Amino acid sequence: MKKVNYRNLSSQLSILSLAILLAFSTFTFAQESGDVVAGESLFKANCAACHKLDKKGVGPALRGVADKYDRDWLYKWIKDSQGLIKSGDSKAATIFAENNNSVMTSFPGLSNEDIDNILAYSSQPKPAPKVPATVSVADNGDNGINQNIIIGALALVFLLLVIMFYLVSKTLKNLKIASGQEIESESRLPLWKAFVQNQFLMLVSSIFMLLVAAYFMFGFFMQIGIDQGYAPVQPIHYSHKIHAGDNKIDCNYCHSSARKSKTSGIPSLNVCMNCHKNISEYTGPEDLAKGYTTEFYNDQIAKLYDAVGWDVDDQSYTGEEKPVKWIRIHNLPDFVYFNHSQHVTVAGVECQTCHGPVEEMEILEQHSPLTMRWCIDCHKETNVDIKGNDYYEKIHKELSKKYGVERVTAADMGGRECGKCHY
């Protein structure tokens, strides 16, 4: 175990030192021309939608752009690129043509100083590639082996103890023989024979055994078809934790039909592309222990691009689509009708009530058992939210009068009738 700790420590140290090194290096740059920190925030606010530092986006990669062009020309271009092109500037025209004639937004509001800051940010050297990801895999392996060794060692100790006891008793016996004592062979019945002969005990214990067996059998059979905790490996490793958790994307943004339809809908890939047109690289934290490195996530984004037919270099769709075959996690049987909109829109149930803390799930799993009992229990306890819904107004007034209560549960409204879900 110690060994493992050291390993982790060393990698952490190296990352730390790298970070410090980088921090210092940027700091030194900032001293020279423009404020890198201000530049970065300006870049993210104004430029990042179309430009990346090292990769072509809608517009070209911007790292080192300050060295390629004249500063004054850059001012003009950024403030009004179309004007510059129209004025007959050949450089401007070439760039315009190189980038599929996509018009760059004009930024007349940026001062020269702002532009200096942005250029300072874009002129930083590329950071060194990160520590290889293989470490984590080795780590994982080590862990498993260690546990095995511990168990092995324990087993060995146990075995040694048994042998020791055996040897001790044998030695004692030998001693007795050697000392001339006779070994009394006891004529008592063996324990199991005594047990067999006691019929009452047999009866009681067999009943007990049967009950225990029935209990376990019942438990076993009742869990058949219940896939609570089912977390299959998906064709694209989609992390709800990153999207719903870290980036706080609303569930309904992707699962939009949950509000309107019976199915929550697996979002079509064009919904992914709303954001991933611009986000081609993962920049969040890594989980090296589990192998979720930046590279791993970038591979997943690449899979998305492949499926939707997005050419990153051309920034255009190729038309070659490969629909993704997701593995369904929540499977209701055919004979159950479930409607999302009834629960999400009408009842206002949070997604997490049934699906669990999805925003924390790196790999999505089935949180609830989805059994009928689970449904019914909830219907029995949940009060119908009648506020602001004309549909409920009258019926609720009458029902609450009839039952003499203020609150009406879903079950009172008929949410426990067979035919409401089975047809």
Place this chain on the structure above:
Amino acid sequence: MASNKKYWKSVEELDENSSIVKSLQQNEFVEAIPVDEFLGDKETLENSSTTRRDFLKYVGFSTAAASLVACEGPIRKSIPYVVQPDEIIAGKANYYASTIADGFDFANILVKTREGRPIKIERNLLSENNGSVNARVHASVLSLYDANRLQAPSIDGEDVSWEDFESALSAKLNENSGEEIVLLTQTFASPSTSKLIKEFTTKYSNVRHVIYDTVSSSEALDAFNTKYGVRALADYDFSNAEVIVSVGADFLGDWQGGGYESSYSKGRIPSEGKMSRHYQFEANMSLSGANSDKRVPATPSQQLQILNALTGGSVSGLPENIANTVSKAKTALQKAGNKGVIITGLPDVSAQAKVLTYNEGVASVVMDTAKPKMIRKGNTAEVMSVLNGVISGSIKGLITVGVDPVYSFPNNIEFVEAYSNLDVKVAFTMKEDATAELAEFVAATPHYLESWGDTQIKKGTFGLMQPTIRPLFDTKQFQDCLLVLIGNSKTYYDYIQDTWSTSILGGSSWNDALHDGLFSSDVTVENEELPLTEGSEESQSSHGAMSISSQEEGLELTLYTKTAMGDGQQANNPWLQEMPDPITRASWDNYLTVSGADAAEMGLMNKNVANGGLNGSYVNINLGDVVLENVPVLIQPGQAKGSVGLALGYGKTAAIQSEMQTGVNAYTLYQGFSSVQNVTLEKVSGEHEFACVQLQNTMMGRDIIRETSLEIFNTKDKSEWNAMPMVSKDHKEIAVTDPNADLWTSFDRSIGHHFNLSVDLNACTGCGACVIACHAENNVPVVGKLEVRRSRDMHWLRIDRYYSSEESFEGDLEKKEASNGLLGETGVKGTLISMEDPSANPEVAFQPVMCQHCNHAPCETVCPVAATSHGRQGQNQMAYNRCVGTRYCANNCPYKVRRFNWFLYSENDEFDYNMNNDLGRMVLNPDVVVRSRGVMEKCSMCIQMTQKTILDAKNDGRSIKDGEFKTACSAACESGAMIFGDINDHESKVNKLYNDNRMYHLLEEIGTKPNVMYHVKVRNTEEV
């Protein structure tokens, strides 16, 4: 007492020294049985390390492992769109307005699609009586998913690309540009197609366009054309009528394109003491005859006389009973003045002209000639000239579009031979039908749900057809091909838009018209003038007259179309095959309907056999040289003596699945495209097995259907004609619905929704659209002919048809009342036995019966597993997954509406219908589960639809208006007979119907308190 007898075992024992005897003392057999030989190679067997015990161990282990693995659920995949279309929300239905125009059925419809699949046809409520959405139209969505459709164009049986097809076809046409080629099409009733064909025939001047209606209305068209100068059909609004006299016109069926249920039913619901009076003179028992107030069976030749008498001639020569009714009808017509109307279905131009003249003469408000119907165009004389031209060889080429002459032309054998020798044989068709099998060029056309198109069903009302799914196969519309052939680079879609914007829309929005599916405008679109061929005027007169005479020998045959099959183009549709005929209640067949008297004379019989099936004799039908062999006979009460009837559209074999190759092809008897023929019958041996779902044809004087006459209804108290059954409690008579008569404590249903379905027996014509709509909505399986014969049909909704055993149902009651004593002719026994047989000319009544959703349901109390239970909203709910299949509920149901899944009907090769192939399963409604083997099922009152309505209201946060709640059957009902709604909504229609005097419950006396109610049928029997 010991016996000394010796029993000999074989002769060998005579020989004392026989070795055989010795060996048999020791062994069972003389020689050793060569066990090792059949156990295989002895050596390997002995060397094998697997002992018997090991083998059993392996078997045990693998069985256990397999069953353990089976506990694991299957991995289900979900594949979302890559780019989701904006209009599609998974799980929500989209509706598109479109139009069906298949040459036989024309109607404005709504198409319900789910995730891009059309799954149901609905009525377009914007359309006012503009074509009828009948059972066939409802079923047409399944024909889209027909696995036997053509999947690609072909030349000489080789699949080719459309480019190759079109260039080869173009070359072929140019090559034969000097020869006469006929373009034989269905009626399109389409302004754009007319224009396009005109452009085509201008370019290819050797091509002549002839319209061929498989079931002809040519005589009526001729008469109308002569009188009004337009080749169209008069339209009728029967809601205005006081007296309707129909001579052989089944206007509630397919007469002149049909679609009159709705206006007819409006006039049939008694309001302010009035309703229309309907006389029907006809040979076959038709839907119209069954609904009429006074039906007179008359052979076609008698019908001609009747028509003459009605329009001014005399009644002489007619049998007395007919003559009486005719003069009464005449008086009634005179009294009704301009609110009277005569219609006829006789295939005779002068008869049709007389009718038009009469209606015009009295200025009938029922007939509309200013805006006639455009849905039939065919001209018998022209079609005959094509038929004869092909046979004689003067016509060198035939391009068929949407028609199948090789199947449906009468002079079949000669025509087929001549057709095979044509130079140009082109077939535009959806299926590899009989014509396509022989054609050189076969163009696969799309289904109407995959096509663009426009229609003018009635003058001034234009409709649009739009695709609701991408073409399933490599198909191309006929019109798109024509555009390519005339060198126009436009698509047909653009072409329609051009036509509409230049000559129809007049500045209105195309998108609005497309959204509504129809557009009203008074503009007259240029009609394609079809040139008449030389001499066709003369031939017209020879074809336009009905050549029939009442002879001594032989019978008069009237060819008709069945509600389910129509002209036969949807013969491969299992829903339609299994739909029971409204009149005979037989499915999967056509048959010769014969009157009881004629049957007795010829020794023809019908009988019920032990398993409950109906059997009938066979006959051969002779018409000139044509013999139609082995036609099953069904004895039809009400069939005019001396006449027989046979349905067209059956007996197809090309591109039809073997299960669906049913019946005989009656088109061979359709000589001269006249529906009336003189035939002779010849009894042949054998018995036909029918699949008939109703064997008890009379009500035996019970009030299952309550009926009364208008006179009694108007003058007497409700208790006279709609009496509440009484029971005795403490020697006091109390109503059966009285709470004191109740065994149960009733549940309070005064809060929330309480659904009731109302069926007005006056408005119900028995058309059966609801049956198919129910099929489509609820994934009801098709079980096949054999199972239907065993009464294992799965229809959730059936339409019972009852005949009276006397002249009228009232007569039945009187006869039953009059029975005296127990035995003998007039005793109860004798009376009841005689009442089992329907009368020779019975009154007929229809009654749709579905689960009655009893508040005190007998089925619920007997279910051992509580699989069926009652909902607060009144539905009797059935949890299929809970059902264990004891069938107690079905046995305890007094209405016999529960259906048991004797087999697995989906994904089972034994039941190879639409649920057994991927294509056919696309029609399934995803909101309703497909039931499995061994469970009971029944009408759910479309709980999925009421739940959806409620949910939509909840989502929008509003209360529900009357009319929003619907079931599949009530939504499909053209005649307004079925109304569904919430009786707790005191303003609702259904609440008013619940409190109507005519309301009663089926088998009220048993106290089940159903949530389905019926309304007493009132017949206008008053003679003027």
